Amino acid sequence: xxASIRTLLRVLCESTHNIQHVSRSRIKHSCCNAGITVCxxxxxxxxxxxxxxxxxxxxxxxxxxxxxxVFETVAKKYDVMNDAMSLGTHxxxxxxxxxxxxxxxxxxxxxxxxGTGDISFRFLEYTRxxxxxxxxxxxxxxxxxxxxxxxxxxxxxxxxxxxxxxxVCDINKEMLKVGKQRAEKAGISTGISWxxxxxxxxxxxxxxxxxxxxxFGIRNVTHIxxxxxxxFRSLKPGGRFLCLEFSKVSNPLLARLYDAYSFQMIPVxxxxxAGDWKSYQYLVExxxxxxxxxxxxxMIEDAGFLCVQYFNLTGGIVAIHSGFKL
Amino acid sequence: xxxxxxxxxxxxxxxxxxxxxxxxQQHKSTDSNQYNGQLYPxxxxxxxxxxxxxxxxxxxxxxxxPYRHDMVAVLGETTGHQALIKLRDRMRNDxxxxxxxxxxxxxxxxxxxxxxxSALPDGSLGREYLxxxxxxxxxxxxxxxxxxxxxxxxxxxxxxxxxVHDLLHTLLGMPTNxxxxxxxxxxxxxxxxxPMCILGATLGPIRLSVSSLQLLLQSLGPWALRxxxxxxxxxxxxxxxxxxxxxxxxRQELNIxxxxxxxxQNRKSTS
Numbered sequence: 001x002x003a004s005i006r007t008l009l010r011v012l013c014e015s016t017h018n019i020q021h022v023s024r025s026r027i028k029h030s031c032c033n034a035g036i037t038v039c040x041x042x043x044x045x046x047x048x049x050x051x052x053x054x055x056x057x058x059x060x061x062x063x064x065x066x067x068x069x070v071f072e073t074v075a076k077k078y079d080v081m082n083d084a085m086s087l088g089t090h091x092x093x094x095x096x097x098x099x100x101x102x103x104x105x106x107x108x109x110x111x112x113x114x115g116t117g118d119i120s121f122r123f124l125e126y127t128r129x130x131x132x133x134x135x136x137x138x139x140x141x142x143x144x145x146x147x148x149x150x151x152x153x154x155x156x157x158x159x160x161x162x163x164x165x166x167x168v169c170d171i172n173k174e175m176l177k178v179g180k181q182r183a184e185k186a187g188i189s190t191g192i193s194w195x196x197x198x199x200x201x202x203x204x205x206x207x208x209x210x211x212x213x214x215x216f217g218i219r220n221v222t223h224i225x226x227x228x229x230x231x232f233r234s235l236k237p238g239g240r241f242l243c244l245e246f247s248k249v250s251n252p253l254l255a256r257l258y259d260a261y262s263f264q265m266i267p268v269x270x271x272x273x274a275g276d277w278k279s280y281q282y283l284v285e286x287x288x289x290x291x292x293x294x295x296x297x298x299m300i301e302d303a304g305f306l307c308v309q310y311f312n313l314t315g316g317i318v319a320i321h322s323g324f325k326l
Numbered sequence: 327x328x329x330x331x332x333x334x335x336x337x338x339x340x341x342x343x344x345x346x347x348x349x350x351q352q353h354k355s356t357d358s359n360q361y362n363g364q365l366y367p368x369x370x371x372x373x374x375x376x377x378x379x380x381x382x383x384x385x386x387x388x389x390x391x392p393y394r395h396d397m398v399a400v401l402g403e404t405t406g407h408q409a410l411i412k413l414r415d416r417m418r419n420d421x422x423x424x425x426x427x428x429x430x431x432x433x434x435x436x437x438x439x440x441x442x443x444s445a446l447p448d449g450s451l452g453r454e455y456l457x458x459x460x461x462x463x464x465x466x467x468x469x470x471x472x473x474x475x476x477x478x479x480x481x482x483x484x485x486x487x488x489x490v491h492d493l494l495h496t497l498l499g500m501p502t503n504x505x506x507x508x509x510x511x512x513x514x515x516x517x518x519x520x521p522m523c524i525l526g527a528t529l530g531p532i533r534l535s536v537s538s539l540q541l542l543l544q545s546l547g548p549w550a551l552r553x554x555x556x557x558x559x560x561x562x563x564x565x566x567x568x569x570x571x572x573x574x575x576x577r578q579e580l581n582i583x584x585x586x587x588x589x590x591q592n593r594k595s596t597s
Contacts, residue, residue, distance in 0.1 A: 268376050272383035275396050277370055277473070 051222055054285030063222045064198075068172055070279040071115070071220075075174035077274035078116055079182075084269050085280075093318050097215065097244045098122045100311065100320055105131040105164050107210040110234060112199050112227075113217020114168035117179035117192070119244075123211075124191050127164035163190070167209075169197040170217075200226040207236045215244040219290040228303035235325045241305055247312070247319035248292035254315050262287070293319050365478045368471040377404045380474060389529065399470040402522035403484060409520045410480040416559045417483065423562035430482055431566050433466045433489040443569055451576055452569030455496045462502040466492055486561055487518065493565055497577060498550070499585045504530070505538045509550045516554025545586040557581045 049060045058066065074081065082090045097119065103109070105127045111120045139150060170176050176194045183192060197203045199214065199221050212231045221227045231241050249255040262284040270280025291299065293310050296319075300308045305323030312319050363371040372380065384400040391397075417423030431437070443452040459465065469488040475481040491510070498513060500506035508530040515523040531539055558580045568576065577584065 264373070264376055265379070267370075268372075268379045268383065271380065271400065272387050272397065275394070 052286075052289045054282040054289065056285075060222055064171075066282075067220045070282055071172045072174045073276050074270075074274050074279050075116075075172070075178050078175065078178065079118075081270065081274050081280070084273055085266055089314065093244060093313055094118050094122055094215065096311075096313055097213065097242060097320055098126050100322060101126075101211060101213070101240070101242055103127055103130070103164070103211060105134070107164055108208065109164070109166045109211040109213065110202075110204070110209040111166055111168045112197075112202070112212065112214040112231070113170055113220070114213075114215075115170050115172065115175035115179060115217070117168050117182055119213050119215050120166035120168050120192055121183070121186065121188065123166050124164060124188065131164075166192045167195055167204075168192065169195045169199075169202065171196065171198050200230060202230045202234050204234045206233050208234050210236055210239050211242065212239065213242045213244070216246070218243055218245055219286050225299060225303065228300060228305075232304045232325055237325055239325045241300065241321075241323045241325065243296075243300075243321040245296075245319060245321070246287040246290065247296070247310075247316055249316040251315055254317075258317060293321075296321055365476065366472075366481055368473055369476075369478075369481065370473045371476060372474055377474065380404045385525070392533065395468075396470050398522065398526070399472075399488070400474060401525070402520060403472055403474040405521040406484065407475075407480070409518055410475065410483050413487070413518055413559070413561060414480060414483045417561055420559065420562040422564050423559065426486065426562070426564055427479065427482070431564070432485070433493075433565070435465060435467050437566075438466075446570060449572055449574070450569065451493075451496070451565065451571050451573050454573050455493060455569075458492065458496045462495075464492060464502060483561065487520075490560055490565070494560060496573070497560070497580070497582060498553075504534055505542060505546070508534065508542060509546045512547055512550035513554040513557075516551045517557065517560060549583065549586050553582045 050057050051060045051063050052058075053063050053066055071078075086093075101123075103123060103126060107127070109120065109123050111117070111123070114120055142149060168176065168179060170179075173196060176196065180194055183189075195203065199217065200223055212235050214227070214231070218224055218227055228241075235241060249258055266284050267277045267281045270283075271277040274280070290296075293312065293316070297308050297310055300321055300323045304325065306326050308321065308323040310319050310321045363369075365371075380400055381404040384397040384404070387394055388397040388401055414427070417427055440456070443456050446453040448454075466489060469485075469491075472481040472484045472488075475484055491514075494510055494513065495502065495506065498510060500509050508527065511523055511526040511530055514520070515527040531542060534542060560580065563576075563580070574584075
């Protein structure tokens with residue numbers, strides 16, 4: 001029963017995609033899933049509709065603004081707070097994302113909600129290392145080369161077939177500002193661009209990117225399904241969608257410890273380090289409001305992605321969801 | 327949802343629920359029908375573990391960066407429970423202080439009639455206070471709101487103490503440079519006994535220059551401590567109704583000696 005409904009919805013979705021390329025207004029398609037209780041009909045407006053902002057209930061229009069203010073306030077201390085709250089583990093999570101991504105040199109990445117640029121910097125570093133390694137392998141495969149042949153190889157491949165490019169897209173200008181400063185400090189000048197944009201309405205044409213990532217950003221989006229559709233639209237056929245996000249912990253003991261730590265320690269740290277209790281209260285509450293691994297997987301499938309799978313990290317505290325546009 | 331409710335009750339376990347029944351339900355600024363133990367609009371309920379962490383964390387942060395006024399404020403709120411109770415009782419026992427506790431006046435730019443105050447004669451409290459605000463380029467609105475005091479009345483006492491701080495500068499004639507601030511802190515420590523004031527009074531002199539430190543230890547400090555111990559509680563004065571009163575007269579009424587003269591010569595060299 002559920003499967004047939006889902007295929008019916010997918011057919012409807014595909015026809016909607018074909019028709020609605022021009023108008024990017026808020027068309028909500030009905031998306032009833034097992035876990036999610038929000039079902040939206042084909043209505044144009046959203047008057048009177050409410051959504052969650054952490055454990056609070058707010059009108060939908062207000063959520064984006066309030067999320068903006070949260071990140072505007074914490075932008076300068078964002079990276080410091082990440083290290084403090086996760087005791088450095090967020091770096092391992094982001095490294096794991098890159099390993100699962102395993103990008104080849106020369107690809108285009110769209111790093112949505114990329115903020116301070118963590119994923120993009122890692123992407124550029126990874127592809128650079130991969131490119132160097134491929135170079136060395138190429139050179140090694142030539143048997144008994146003369147030094148002239150060697151230097152010729154290095155010279156011709158210097159430009160590279162295509163340079164890997166990362167586009168950092170974020171709705172918040174303060175976060176992008178911090179990211180740009182970090183890039184300057186690290187001396188990264190080429191291969192990265194910073195774009196202000198809304199994940200629900202990306203300022204890019206269709207079929208542009210080989211990779212789409214959204215790390216710790218999608219739970220702040222008001223309409224997650226819309227962000228997923230935009231991801232589908234902007235990826236090339238064969239492109240990969242990757243989402244790194246906090247998720248549900250299955251082990252009850254770990255869940256208790258995690259909850260105690262989240263609600264007791266994190267707002268305190270937020271107050272002391274970043275000077276803002278409420279923003280970090282919102283952040284830990286928003287994690288609880290985000291759908292669990294299976295539900296989110298269904299949502300990704302409904303957006304049109306195939307071969308969707310997820311990987312739990314640190315006992316389910318964080319999950320990486322992956323899907324392909326085929 | 328159950329989990330969130332459990333967590334909320336865990337967080338409010340040390341809030342006196344009966345107090346909310348007596349004072350009436352406080353409304354949050356955003357409309358949410360979740361009760362989480364909020365006793366006043368800016369209140370964030372915390373349990374003892376969180377308070378301890380906040381106290382330690384804010385202490386370290388304030389020491390590292392003395393310009394983080396929000397950390398000094400948090401330190402004061404999390405460590406000042408006993409001292410606030412004593413202050414509140416002193417206010418209750420004084421007729422004017424009792425009126426303040428009932429009427430709950432707030433010193434903000436929106437509640438001050440600036441044109442009327444600047445028309446007051448020189449030497450009056452209102453005129454000197456305005457002059458102090460202008461010269462030092464400060465505003466009473468920059469005081470942080472009280473967040474972590476789990477009692478509505480004590481939270482007001484803390485807020486009043488913060489808002490009276492600038493008036494204290496005027497009463498004591500101290501500028502807002504480092505030396506002036508330390509002198510006022512010594513006075514406040516002697517008067518209120520708030521741990522944050524005592525900490526500020528002991529650690530503040532570390533950042534003073536040698537000459538300022540000498541001045542503090544020889545004349546300014548002892549004067550501040552003496553006056554603080556002897557003076558009437560500064561929170562008991564309804565300043566908003568005394569703008570026209572002459573400043574020297576008010577000082578005499580409060581039992582505050584005029585500052586030692588040497589501060590004025592020093593002010594020109596250090597500020």
